[in-house]
Amino acid sequence: MYYVAKGKRRWLDAKPQATIPKPGWLVIYNFGKGADHVGIVESATGASLSTIEFNTTTGHGSQRDGGKVARRTRRYDKTVKGFINTTA
Secondary structure, eight states, X not given: OHHHHHHTTOEEEOOTTTOOOOTTOEEEEOSSSSSOEEEEEEEEOSXXXXXXXXEEOSSSSOXXXXXXXXXXXXXXXXXXXXXXXXXX
């Protein structure tokens, strides 16, 4: 997804305070293995993201392989690799 989005010019690098994603955009996380987890943005600020994520957990354990579909609120920090603009 990352490479296709870059090729179609729909990729935006994460820049807290500068790149605020819109609802429906995809957020790509890097939990240590590159572009390794995705969520759908519900809302965002320069400090946090509210998302719906698949194959995640709501407690301790694997954040990218937890077996649940869940609403998550995460800090907009270095784990956010960037966004795919799905509305372009």
